[in-house]
Amino acid sequence: MKKNISVTIILVLCTLISSTLLWMMYTWNSMDMGMLVYQLRVSIEGTDSNIIKSGILSIGIPTLIAILLCIFLFKFCKDNEKIEKFRKVLIVFGLVSTVYITVLVVVHYNMVTDFKNAFSKSKLVDNNYVKPQIKKLKFPEKKRNLIYIYLESMENTYADKKSGGAFRDNYIKELTDLSFEGENFSGKKNELNGYKPLLYSTWTMGGIFANCSGLPLKMDMYANNIRSKEDFFKDVMTLGDILEEKGYYQEYIGGAMASFAGKLFYLQEHGNYVVHDYKYAVEKKYIKKGYWTTWGYDDKILMKIAKDRLSDISKKDKPFNFTMLTMDTHFEDGYKCEDCPTTYGDNQYANAIACSSKRVKEFIDWIKKQDFYENTTVILVGDHLTMDSDFLNGIDENFNRTAYVNIINAPVKPKINQWRKYSTMDMFPTTLAALGVEIKDDRLALGTNLFSDKKTLLEKHSENYINNELKKQSDCLEKVMK
Numbered sequence: 001m002k003k004n005i006s007v008t009i010i011l012v013l014c015t016l017i018s019s020t021l022l023w024m025m026y027t028w029n030s031m032d033m034g035m036l037v038y039q040l041r042v043s044i045e046g047t048d049s050n051i052i053k054s055g056i057l058s059i060g061i062p063t064l065i066a067i068l069l070c071i072f073l074f075k076f077c078k079d080n081e082k083i084e085k086f087r088k089v090l091i092v093f094g095l096v097s098t099v100y101i102t103v104l105v106v107v108h109y110n111m112v113t114d115f116k117n118a119f120s121k122s123k124l125v126d127n128n129y130v131k132p133q134i135k136k137l138k139f140p141e142k143k144r145n146l147i148y149i150y151l152e153s154m155e156n157t158y159a160d161k162k163s164g165g166a167f168r169d170n171y172i173k174e175l176t177d178l179s180f181e182g183e184n185f186s187g188k189k190n191e192l193n194g195y196k197p198l199l200y201s202t203w204t205m206g207g208i209f210a211n212c213s214g215l216p217l218k219m220d221m222y223a224n225n226i227r228s229k230e231d232f233f234k235d236v237m238t239l240g241d242i243l244e245e246k247g248y249y250q251e252y253i254g255g256a257m258a259s260f261a262g263k264l265f266y267l268q269e270h271g272n273y274v275v276h277d278y279k280y281a282v283e284k285k286y287i288k289k290g291y292w293t294t295w296g297y298d299d300k301i302l303m304k305i306a307k308d309r310l311s312d313i314s315k316k317d318k319p320f321n322f323t324m325l326t327m328d329t330h331f332e333d334g335y336k337c338e339d340c341p342t343t344y345g346d347n348q349y350a351n352a353i354a355c356s357s358k359r360v361k362e363f364i365d366w367i368k369k370q371d372f373y374e375n376t377t378v379i380l381v382g383d384h385l386t387m388d389s390d391f392l393n394g395i396d397e398n399f400n401r402t403a404y405v406n407i408i409n410a411p412v413k414p415k416i417n418q419w420r421k422y423s424t425m426d427m428f429p430t431t432l433a434a435l436g437v438e439i440k441d442d443r444l445a446l447g448t449n450l451f452s453d454k455k456t457l458l459e460k461h462s463e464n465y466i467n468n469e470l471k472k473q474s475d476c477l478e479k480v481m482k
Contacts, residue, residue: 007087008070014094015066016059018101023058025105026389027332054332114471122472128446128457129476132214132237136440137432139246143319144411144435145376146243147310147367150208150325151175151360154382154404156192157392158353164191166395169344171353174361175404178380182408185450187418194402196458197384199467201424204325205261207383207403212239212270214428214445216470218477232262232269233481239431240271243321251276251313253305254325255296273323281305298337299328299356303363314372329356331387349391364408377434378408381427410434412451420450421458423466 073086106112158172159165164186170176179192186193200216201207209217213236240250250273258264258277267273278296281287286305287297306324313320328335334352336342344350360380367373382403386392403424412433414420429439429449442452450456457466 003087004070004074004083007090008067008074011066011070011090011094012063014098015063018098019059019062021101021105023055025108026058027054113468117468117471118473120472122469122474124457124461124466124469125446125474126476129480130441130443130445132242132428132444134242134245136444137242138438140411140436142375143246143248145314145319145372146248146321146431146435147376147378148321148323148431149360149378149380150204150211150323150383151356151380151404152204152326152329152383153331153386153388154326154329154353154356155385155401156194156404157385157395157399157401159192164189164193166392166399166401169350171344171350172357172404173354174357175380175406178361178364178408179404179406182378182380182406183410183414184405184407185414185420185422187414187416187420189419192402192404193419194382194405195426196402196421196423196463198423198425198463199470202384203261203387204383205263205266207381207424208263208325209238209266210424211381211383211427211431213237214425214447215477215480216425216446218470218481232265234269235482236270236480238270239428240267240273240321242432243319244271246319248319248321249313249316250274250321250323251309252323252325253277253280253302253309255281255298255302255327256325257296271321276305276309293335293337295327295330295335298335299326299359300337300339302326303359306363307366310367310370310372314370325383326356326360328352328359329386332389334388349388373409377410379427379431379434380404380406380408407434410451411436414451415453420456422448422450422456423458426450426456 070090073090074083154172154175156164156172157166158170159176160167160170163170163176165172165176176192180190184193197207197210198216200218201210206217209215215236243250250271252258252267252273253276254263256278258267258275264275264277267275281297281301282289282291284305286301291297302324306322310322313322328337329349329352333348334356336348336352336355340351340355342351343354364378364380367376367378382405385401385403405427407430410433425445425447426449428447429442429444430447430451432439432444433442433449433451439449439452442449442454446457448454448456
């Protein structure tokens with residue numbers, strides 16, 4: 001009896017580990033270790049309900065089968081010799097399959113190299129970091145407003161080949177046209193250009209942090225959980241800190257729970273943003289209590305709330321920074337509301353992307369008609385590349401994937417009219433420059449002002465080199481991100 005219980009426990013544990021690893025590898029196929037470490041340190045409140053359901057089914061069903069199998073074999077088999085063979089087979093199968101899947105995951109995520117790099121030193125950050133300081137910034141006499149829109153998983157790859165994308169159809173036609181009207185730093189090329197999310201900026205919070213601080217969101221596995229206001233790298237100077245210092249009113253809206261992934265603590269710590277999330281929408285009766293679509297509420301509702309909030313805060317006697325995050329194009333397969341057409345048949349992700357493109361264009365058109373637009377810079381960026389498991393199947397694996405970038409109504413033009421290679425971190429000084437701010441030497445943190453003629457890190461080094469160096473220890477980064 002004891003042997004049967006022991007074998008059952010071993011098999012169940014092996015099944016739990018194996019199924020969890022397989023589910024993780026499928027769900028976050030392109031995840032890097034930085035994202036994994038970060039997610040292990042923050043609250044999971046507000047996680048997509050579909051991901052939770054997927055995890056329960058993918059892990060729970062195999063585990064239940066393992067339990068039922070053991071019960072069936074040990075209860076109904078009366079032959080002691082056969083039972084002993086079953087025990088050996090089950091233990092060997094469980095251990096071998098677990099070891100195999102573990103090795104598969106280690107190889108898939110390149111963990112051995114990451115482990116080696118973790119014990120190496122790099123001078124990349126030390127040699128390129130420029131400490132952000134208010135005294136290095138000269139704001140215009142009349143400060144400009146900022147509307148910063150993070151477009152969930154929006155990348156230029158979704159466009160047609162003629163526009164610089166990878167598809168026959170242009171799933172983001174409206175965003176493509178908008179980008180050509182604004183500035184994406186493509187120079188004389190009539191193609192979409194955007195930033196490369198380098199290591200530690202490949203998920204939403206990583207992307208937001210890199211955009212606003214010019215730094216990778218790299219944290220120690222054994223660091224304190226980011227669960228309180230004081231934990232979110234309080235000594236790092238970000239866009240929100242600078243604008244708060246300069247008297248800006250700052251507000252954030254998003255359809256998900258702001259507490260997810262430490263976003264709320266970041267916004268409170270760096271800029272004292274007024275945060276309106278899912279709970280706000282319920283409280284103000286934009287949605288009924290209990291309404292929930294995978295992550296919270298959908299972008300149709302987000303745009304309505306955004307218009308109401310902008311109409312209100314634009315009347316304040318101070319400049320504003322209004323930041324928002326769309327959600328309908330989140331993996332897996334996005335969310336298509338009842339107003340979105342099924343232009344691409346049963347390809348839900350394509351329909352969700354196309355619908356988002358139209359919806360954002362309509363919102364920008366509305367902004368352009370408002371009195372505050374004349375003195376407002378609008379920035380649209382994809383927070384990171386898509387994490388959808390199969391939408392990009394079939395495209396050239398060497399295709400240069402970049403996140404969508406578009407700066408609208410900036411009071412400054414690029415000094416050099418050429419194609420720029422840049423990363424998420426370059427948006428930090430570039431955003432300030434797009435507000436008419438003069439930056440001493442045009443560099444902040446690891447970012448370069450793209451309106452200047454200074455070279456970015458990606459114009460000096462290859463993407464692989466930078467990512468490998470970021471994996472290594474850096475005295476400077478450890479000091480800044482303490």
